[in-house]
Amino acid sequence: MERRKRRTQKLIIDAFFELLHEKPFDKITVNQLTKLADINRGTFYLHYQDKYELLEEIIKNYINHMNQYCLHDQEEDSNALTLAFDYLKDNYKFIEPLLRNEGYQLFQNELKSSISSFIETSDLFDLHVVSILKKQAIISTILGVIEWWLLEDELNLSPSNIAVELKDIVFSIIR
Template sequence: MSLKSDKTKKLIIDTLVKLMGEKDFDKITVKDLTDALDINRGTFYLHYKDKYDLLEQIENEILGEINEIVVTSQKKLTSGFIFPANEEAVLNTFISIYRYINENADFMKIILGPNGDLSFQMKIRNLVEDWLVLNVPVSDAAEKLPIKYLAAIASSAQLGIIQKWLKSGMKETPEELASFVRDIISSIYKGVIKDLIENPYYNKKD
């Protein structure tokens, strides 16, 4: 995250992450945060309305920066979206995303873990679904494919991979994980989706 312009805000964020590693967010109070930091409540309220505003600002920045990674990748292409034709672009995009998660691992482990925010996990899934629904190219013969359902499966799988990676100690490098995910995406698109496209049901005339 790039919330580093204000030292106090950075300390508040770091303290929230530490406390969320110890107990559920619902049980954390502003007093817990200010006591841990040895600051008065007024200082906290100069930056945030309440603990929910604090968490929302952090989450929104994460979502914005992950989205920016994908937008930047798209801008580098001369035509089309990164998925699935350009496997190199797919790989580089996932490497950038996983590097970002790795750089912010302390918070990501918490927010995507058992004491995390389920609504944030839903936002991550929705973000991935939106990318896929809008950008997966389909032929005329495949217009009837239930892309929205395939996107839902893919987004849940992506979130699960990230959670597993974080929980297992991130033994794979971002590059290794990205390569693995790229290969899965390629196999699914060339196998499952290709089979669906060639299925007579999706090619029949209305």
């Protein structure tokens, strides 16, 4: 991607988050975004079809970055859960407004997909033993803990402690 395109997208995303901290997603307009980013509307539409596509791309990028962060240079999958909580905590100021706005359902769906993929590819889970029902229970448990941790402002709890307890819960589901 050329440098000018990356710069413009960064301006749009920065403006989006600035507005999202001030007001709900449904109150943000493309006009407000472009004014704050100091670009014209046509430039915005060269990059995104509308604000919904922008939101979707932002969420997918955060989930993809989290996946790369968790699995990069990892010899053991067992540490991936701790790394996921570390990533979420480190990026809380960006993720939190997505959870409290229209992006919540999209963020939740992308996270479910990521957790499902992790279960299917991880050495931690024997898919011959994990039934479809157990897999859904594991996904719901992990997602529920992540949502509680982020939305209830429990960030003072250490990612590694949460990951250890969550692993115990998940393995009790498998048994």
